[in-house]
Amino acid sequence: MSTAAASIIFFALLTIAIAHLLWAIGSRWPIRDPQVLANAVIGRPGVTRIPRLGALFTGLFILAAAAIGTALADPASGGLLLTLAGGLLTAFFAARGVAGYTAAWRAAHPIASFAALDRKVYSPLCLIVAVCFLVLTVMRLT
Numbered sequence: 001m002s003t004a005a006a007s008i009i010f011f012a013l014l015t016i017a018i019a020h021l022l023w024a025i026g027s028r029w030p031i032r033d034p035q036v037l038a039n040a041v042i043g044r045p046g047v048t049r050i051p052r053l054g055a056l057f058t059g060l061f062i063l064a065a066a067a068i069g070t071a072l073a074d075p076a077s078g079g080l081l082l083t084l085a086g087g088l089l090t091a092f093f094a095a096r097g098v099a100g101y102t103a104a105w106r107a108a109h110p111i112a113s114f115a116a117l118d119r120k121v122y123s124p125l126c127l128i129v130a131v132c133f134l135v136l137t138v139m140r141l142t
Contacts (some may be wrong), residue, residue, distance in 0.1 A: 009069030043114025045067030097126030
């Protein structure tokens, strides 16, 4: 079970990190129009393109989370600090996943293309990743 949870975390987050790192260097993949891409990824009025520095930091954070998820699968690695990191990442991804279904989040990110992707992809994926982090973290405690 730990291998499956770590694999889900690693492959999902690696894919997302690569996309963010591509945006950080100016790529417009997978949508060529920068405004349409920003609408789908950020969903805030007035944002006309994905900020490169924000994409860089987000990509590095997600890449680090992917590495931590993989390390959590080995109960002998990292000790208490790694277990705590797993707990924090569980809380982070759970909070982000739940936030996507709240009225406050919808008001902050009202653009329709983002809202649809958030309900169907972004928030559910965050909740799945949170459950995987929870499984790995709890398995380390038993």
